[in-house]
Amino acid sequence: MAMKVLVVDDSITMVMSLKTTLSMNGFEVETAANGQLALDKLSAGYRPNLIVTDINMPVMGGLELIPKLRAMPGLKFVPILTLTTESDAAKRDEGKRAGATGWIVKPCSGDDLIRVIKKVLPGA
Amino acid sequence: MASMAYREQELYVSTSAGREDAEDDPSSSANSIRYRKARSRLINQTIFRLTFILFFYLMMRAIVGPVPVGAEGATAAAFFFLLVFPTLVGQWLNWKSALKGIADLGIIGTLSKADLANVSARSMAMRNELQASKPYIDVMHDQIGDSLAESEREVIEVIQQISTLNAKARQQRERIAASIKSGRELTDSTHQRVENNKQIIAAIDMQFETQIDEFRNNFERIQGLADEVAALTPLIKVITSIAQQTNLLALNAEIEAARAGSAGRGFSVVAFEVRKLAVHSTKAASDIAARINATCKKVDQELAESRASLEEHETSSAMSQLVGDLNGMQSEFAKNGQLLLDVITEVDANYAESVERLTQALGHIQFQDVMRQRMEHVQEALQEMRDHMQNMSEKAYDFVWEGNFDPTFDQMLEAQKDKYRMASQTITHLAVAGGQSRNTNDGPMIELF
Numbered sequence: 001m002a003m004k005v006l007v008v009d010d011s012i013t014m015v016m017s018l019k020t021t022l023s024m025n026g027f028e029v030e031t032a033a034n035g036q037l038a039l040d041k042l043s044a045g046y047r048p049n050l051i052v053t054d055i056n057m058p059v060m061g062g063l064e065l066i067p068k069l070r071a072m073p074g075l076k077f078v079p080i081l082t083l084t085t086e087s088d089a090a091k092r093d094e095g096k097r098a099g100a101t102g103w104i105v106k107p108c109s110g111d112d113l114i115r116v117i118k119k120v121l122p123g124a
Numbered sequence: 125m126a127s128m129a130y131r132e133q134e135l136y137v138s139t140s141a142g143r144e145d146a147e148d149d150p151s152s153s154a155n156s157i158r159y160r161k162a163r164s165r166l167i168n169q170t171i172f173r174l175t176f177i178l179f180f181y182l183m184m185r186a187i188v189g190p191v192p193v194g195a196e197g198a199t200a201a202a203f204f205f206l207l208v209f210p211t212l213v214g215q216w217l218n219w220k221s222a223l224k225g226i227a228d229l230g231i232i233g234t235l236s237k238a239d240l241a242n243v244s245a246r247s248m249a250m251r252n253e254l255q256a257s258k259p260y261i262d263v264m265h266d267q268i269g270d271s272l273a274e275s276e277r278e279v280i281e282v283i284q285q286i287s288t289l290n291a292k293a294r295q296q297r298e299r300i301a302a303s304i305k306s307g308r309e310l311t312d313s314t315h316q317r318v319e320n321n322k323q324i325i326a327a328i329d330m331q332f333e334t335q336i337d338e339f340r341n342n343f344e345r346i347q348g349l350a351d352e353v354a355a356l357t358p359l360i361k362v363i364t365s366i367a368q369q370t371n372l373l374a375l376n377a378e379i380e381a382a383r384a385g386s387a388g389r390g391f392s393v394v395a396f397e398v399r400k401l402a403v404h405s406t407k408a409a410s411d412i413a414a415r416i417n418a419t420c421k422k423v424d425q426e427l428a429e430s431r432a433s434l435e436e437h438e439t440s441s442a443m444s445q446l447v448g449d450l451n452g453m454q455s456e457f458a459k460n461g462q463l464l465l466d467v468i469t470e471v472d473a474n475y476a477e478s479v480e481r482l483t484q485a486l487g488h489i490q491f492q493d494v495m496r497q498r499m500e501h502v503q504e505a506l507q508e509m510r511d512h513m514q515n516m517s518e519k520a521y522d523f524v525w526e527g528n529f530d531p532t533f534d535q536m537l538e539a540q541k542d543k544y545r546m547a548s549q550t551i552t553h554l555a556v557a558g559g560q561s562r563n564t565n566d567g568p569m570i571e572l573f
Contacts (some may be wrong), residue, residue, distance in 0.1 A: 011493040016283040017486040102572040107490035110483030
């Protein structure tokens with residue numbers, strides 16, 4: 001059974017490229033354009049095996065979203081990877097404290113992304 | 125005199141002092157220092173001139189004598205309006221012009237009233253020009269925005285093309301896999317049938333071999349019988365010979381019986397009968413010999429044909445050929461099966477490679493998002509610049525403005541460092557503007573916590 005991935009990013013090109021990349025590599029992908037829309041989707045019962053989120057987004061950014069995800073039932077141990085242009089160490093620490101599993105700086109090659117995903121999702 | 129003093133009023137502002145101060149203290153605004161110094165000098169100058177007027181008044185009193193009684197008021201008014209008031213007005217105008225001159229030009233040298241009027245006109249032109257920068261910057265801002273939108277559309281198109289390409293490749297692969305599966309099933313089924321047919325043919329072949337063996341045995345038996353029949357031929361000759369001798373004996377007996385007369389009459393009848401029997405025997409033996417010969421010839425002919433047929437069966441069995449053909453067919457199927465396996469393996473490998481390459485290509489597409497964020501940052505900076513220049517345009521003709529910008533371009537540029545998200549933005553900034561980054565502690569591109 002295909003692993004489910006939720007992609008949260010306000011950039012349409014990022015969402016589309018990630019969706020295509022992950023689908024090609026056997027994942028089932030859902031998308032949300034910001035943190036609030038992601039929360040809405042998860043509140044409706046959707047449970048992914050992995051979440052990939054941007055940091056800087058309108059309405060609700062990644063650093064605000066991650067702690068809320070961790071507080072939701074069934075998402076405490078789901079891997080959350082950030083995919084962002086932010087390379088600053090202070091932001092990175094903030095993400096770590098918020099509960100992110102890993103920090104990936106854009107642009108990230110497709111191979112690297114799939115390798116990291118397979119590392120945090122051993123069954124994938 | 126006062127009027128002359130007003131007309132020839134000059135501002136002495138030490139530009140070198142202002143510059144030195146600005147160089148000594150780069151963090152403060154050079155213009156701000158110039159303003160303070162110019163104001164201070166103007167105030168000192170005003171006090172000096174008023175003191176000079178007072179001194180002049182006292183000197184006049186000493187020379188001319190006391191003011192006549194009743195003329196004190198008129199004298200004081202004349203003194204004030206002719207000397208003090210023009211001096212104050214002149215100083216005030218000089219002060220305003222000096223401030224504007226400093227703001228517009230950094231005040232270099234000495235400005236006459238005509239120069240000040242000129243500076244004022246230029247200030248107006250400067251204000252108009254600064255105001256005109258707004259549509260210029262707005263156009264550039266929107267050019268960047270439109271370029272971003274266009275690149276986004278193109279990138280989306282590329283992603284859709286890649287997605288379609290991948291979907292078609294996957295569909296093709298699935299179709300090929302399905303055809304190969306059918307082909308393999310057909311091969312397996314045919315292989316099974318060939319195996320079954322081989323068993324049947326082997327059984328038939330075995331039965332055929334048995335029949336040939338039986339045929340061979342019968343042939344040999346018939347050959348034996350034919351040989352035995354042929355072996356009777358010499359016996360016929362013996363019988364013929366015996367019959368001829370019997371005939372000869374009977375003839376002799378008949379002659380002797382005739383010689384014996386009536387006594388030999390009965391014996392003559394017997395001899396005659398014996399001779400007739402001998403003739404019959406000879407004829408019968410001859411018939412038997414003829415039939416045996418005919419039979420032997422026929423058997424020989426049949427045996428020859430049977431032998432030819434047997435030899436033909438033994439040398440080229442149709443069944444053996446059929447089995448051989450089936451074996452050939454089976455090996456052909458096995459070869460084709462392997463070929464199909466090779467094809468599907470290659471198709472799988474090619475598909476995996478295409479997925480890998482497309483994944484790489486999609487990774488590179490992230491540059492669009494990176495570029496978008498950098499360009500959006502530039503757009504924000506352009507808007508800041510536009511607002512700042514509008515603010516400057518308002519100040520350009522403001523004669524009471526003290527000459528402070530908040531923020532200045534220097535401060536705005538410095539503040540940009542805090543807004544950068546990417547290391548590349550900071551690197552570009554430092555390469556152009558110099559200075560040090562506040563966010564140099566960048567981690568690896570990928571980090572798992």
